[in-house]
Amino acid sequence: MANLLNLLISGLATGAIYALVAIGFTLLWQTSQTINFAQGEFVMMPAFFILAALHAGVPFWLSIIFGVLISLLLLGLVFKKALVDPMLKHGVLPIAIATMALSIGMKESVKEFFTAEAEPFPSLIPAGNVNIFGVEVSLQSIGVLVLAIVAVTALNLLLNRTSVGHQMQAAAQNPTVARIIGVPVERMILYTFLINAGLVALASVLITPIYLAKFSSGEVLGLAAFIAAIVGGFNQVRGAIVGGLLLGVIDNLGAAYISTQYRGAIPLFLLIVVILFRPQGLLGRAEERTV
Amino acid sequence: MRTLMIASALALGAALASQAFAADTIKLRDVAELSGGGATVGTNFKNGADLAVEEINAKGGILGHKIDLTHADTQSVPGIARAQVQKALDEKPYVLLGPGYSGSVKVVASLAAKAEIPEIIGGEAAELTQMGNPYLFRTSFGQQSTMPKVARYIHDDLKAKTVAVIWVNNDFGKGGRDTILKEFAKLGVKVVADQSTEAGQADFAADVAKMKEAKPDAAFIYLNEEESARILKEIKKQGLKLPLIGETTLVGQKVIDLAGDAAEGAMGHVGLTTDAPVPAIQKFRDAFKAKYNYVPDHNGIKGYLAIYVIKAVTEKMGKIDSKLFAKTLHGMTIKAADEPGILMDVTYDEHGDIDRQGFLVEVKNGKQVVKQILPKLGK
Numbered sequence: 001m002a003n004l005l006n007l008l009i010s011g012l013a014t015g016a017i018y019a020l021v022a023i024g025f026t027l028l029w030q031t032s033q034t035i036n037f038a039q040g041e042f043v044m045m046p047a048f049f050i051l052a053a054l055h056a057g058v059p060f061w062l063s064i065i066f067g068v069l070i071s072l073l074l075l076g077l078v079f080k081k082a083l084v085d086p087m088l089k090h091g092v093l094p095i096a097i098a099t100m101a102l103s104i105g106m107k108e109s110v111k112e113f114f115t116a117e118a119e120p121f122p123s124l125i126p127a128g129n130v131n132i133f134g135v136e137v138s139l140q141s142i143g144v145l146v147l148a149i150v151a152v153t154a155l156n157l158l159l160n161r162t163s164v165g166h167q168m169q170a171a172a173q174n175p176t177v178a179r180i181i182g183v184p185v186e187r188m189i190l191y192t193f194l195i196n197a198g199l200v201a202l203a204s205v206l207i208t209p210i211y212l213a214k215f216s217s218g219e220v221l222g223l224a225a226f227i228a229a230i231v232g233g234f235n236q237v238r239g240a241i242v243g244g245l246l247l248g249v250i251d252n253l254g255a256a257y258i259s260t261q262y263r264g265a266i267p268l269f270l271l272i273v274v275i276l277f278r279p280q281g282l283l284g285r286a287e288e289r290t291v
Numbered sequence: 292m293r294t295l296m297i298a299s300a301l302a303l304g305a306a307l308a309s310q311a312f313a314a315d316t317i318k319l320r321d322v323a324e325l326s327g328g329g330a331t332v333g334t335n336f337k338n339g340a341d342l343a344v345e346e347i348n349a350k351g352g353i354l355g356h357k358i359d360l361t362h363a364d365t366q367s368v369p370g371i372a373r374a375q376v377q378k379a380l381d382e383k384p385y386v387l388l389g390p391g392y393s394g395s396v397k398v399v400a401s402l403a404a405k406a407e408i409p410e411i412i413g414g415e416a417a418e419l420t421q422m423g424n425p426y427l428f429r430t431s432f433g434q435q436s437t438m439p440k441v442a443r444y445i446h447d448d449l450k451a452k453t454v455a456v457i458w459v460n461n462d463f464g465k466g467g468r469d470t471i472l473k474e475f476a477k478l479g480v481k482v483v484a485d486q487s488t489e490a491g492q493a494d495f496a497a498d499v500a501k502m503k504e505a506k507p508d509a510a511f512i513y514l515n516e517e518e519s520a521r522i523l524k525e526i527k528k529q530g531l532k533l534p535l536i537g538e539t540t541l542v543g544q545k546v547i548d549l550a551g552d553a554a555e556g557a558m559g560h561v562g563l564t565t566d567a568p569v570p571a572i573q574k575f576r577d578a579f580k581a582k583y584n585y586v587p588d589h590n591g592i593k594g595y596l597a598i599y600v601i602k603a604v605t606e607k608m609g610k611i612d613s614k615l616f617a618k619t620l621h622g623m624t625i626k627a628a629d630e631p632g633i634l635m636d637v638t639y640d641e642h643g644d645i646d647r648q649g650f651l652v653e654v655k656n657g658k659q660v661v662k663q664i665l666p667k668l669g670k
Contacts, residue, residue, distance in 0.1 A: 116328065252496055
């Protein structure tokens with residue numbers, strides 16, 4: 001029983017990180033029909049921005065701020081202006097292929113200019129255990145979970161309770177009408193790119209102490225987040241959250257109670273089942289937009 | 292006409308002189324990972340070998356012949372290793388050295404065997420010496436020599452009755468797992484968890500939780516360096532306290548750097564380490580450091596040993612003969628008392644595998660500390 005609780009919590013913690021990355025996927029899709037196949041590498045890069053600052057002798061907290069700012073600039077603004085804007089006019093497929101190329105480019109640059117080996121990464125949350133109802137639970141897992149929940153709640157408040165949030169939703173749901181009623185659609189789209197950059201930077205800070213900083217660590221994450229977004233519903237932020245958490249828990253429980261050899265297959269199996277029986281995703285609605 | 296005669300006489304003389312020079316030296320060729328992913332492996336091996344050659348040549352060489360050693364780069368790619376080995380063999384060396392990567396050894400070993408030239412390798416995969424190649428010799432332990440020692444330590448010293456075995460699902464991991472499971476069966480140690488993991492796996496929460504549930508007295512962890520670091524961190528995270536034993540890949544400096552204090556207390560069998568409390572190894576370490584200004588890893592020792600093995604065998608034969616070299620080395624014991632450069636007594640078996648003492652190290656304060664010397668199996 002104690003074990004089950006432990007597995008659940010560490011599954012939820014991993015799932016929360018998948019969810020953060022998956023939310024980015026769905027946001028970009030909703031506002032600009034961008035499927036970002038470099039999303040996994042977007043999680044890998046901030047860790048290296050932070051490490052670069054750390055190696056230059058900057059204190060950890062300042063390095064994190066530096067890493068987040070560089071992420072907002074490069075993975076948000078520059079990504080949109082230099083890659084998405086020129087490619088988007090040609091349709092969804094060219095942009096998907098361009099982001100695939102970007103992911104390869106990012107991995108190779110880290111390998112070339114930083115290191116091909118794994119690097120240790122300091123943790124925000126101290127190691128240790130807390131006692132919950134007589135069960136020892138890892139402080140790190142709980143910390144990751146709490147920080148992710150805070151981030152998602154803040155995002156929800158922004159989207160549903162503020163004027164900017166409403167404008168962003170309007171821009172996503174019907175850009176033409178939004179433009180007519182005076183919503184600066186272009187700027188709203190840029191905001192979603194910046195939010196995505198912020199989310200992946202947060203995911204990076206949370207996951208890298210556990211996974212280690214390595215050029216290839218985005219591959220697993222990108223795929224998991226993509227599956228999470230599809231399982232939950234590609235056009236729903238709350239779908240991405242449910243998909244991410246579900247995937248994290250299923251992966252952990254599957255590895256512990258079914259088979260470690262086939263753990264990689266379990267999320268894909270889930271994906272097939274969802275696509276067969278509920279193609280719009282668990283919480284998604286059938287696509288309304290004509291692209 | 293006269294100038295032509297003089298010119299040809301000079302050319303002939305030069306040719307004869309170079310031939311005489313060639314006959315006077317012992318030609319060795321090393322094919323190593325000097326760039327690419329294995330650059331540390333090959334560069335250490337090269338530096339160790341160069342140091343030994345320098346020492347031997349300074350004392351007049353082997354049987355009065357100076358050693359002529361050159362190095363070629365595999366770029367850590369098996370295909371390039373094969374081309375470089377072919378090129379080296381075309382020069383008809385006395386003995387071939389390297390490569391260090393088991394994968395590269397696998398593709399080049401047949402070339403050296405066909406040319407009937409002995410090859411002294413750095414690779415450690417169990418299968419290399421099981422291919423029936425009579426010209427292949429190791430400089431370090433294969434898994435079949437390591438695992439019995441580890442199993443014996445877990446049984447005799449840790450007094451563990453039950454053990455968990457966590458291994459990585461590739462040739463290296465599976466080879467180690469199969470070998471140690473047999474040893475545990477012989478000793479009567481019960482394997483309560485036998486868990487495979489994937490190469491490159493990032494998340495070990497479920498694996499550690501499963502291991503926790505099996506409640507073993509000790510855990511044998513046989514993963515590559517990065518995964519070792521991740522599982523050590525996860526074990527610390529889940530608050531699991533039990534003896535953790537592995538191999539070089541669990542207690543190497545890279546793992547310690549990655550895992551931080553989660554690596555504290557991890558133990559492992561290490562075949563060669565410059566921290567060994569053996570005066571000859573300390574002396575080697577100092578000489579190496581004086582020449583290259585850094586402390587070598589075990590690959591540096593391998594390169595150094597390879598040259599001294601050649602010296603010991605050649606001096607025993609009393610002549611330079613590649614074919615006889617291979618026959619002589621099988622079953623031969625080289626004692627450090629007779630040949631100090633061999634650092635520790637070593638015995639070669641009929642497969643080219645070695646038997647030598649090993650070391651059990653423990654990670655303490657971010658460093659390997661030798662806890663115990665594990666004796667030769669044949670004793």
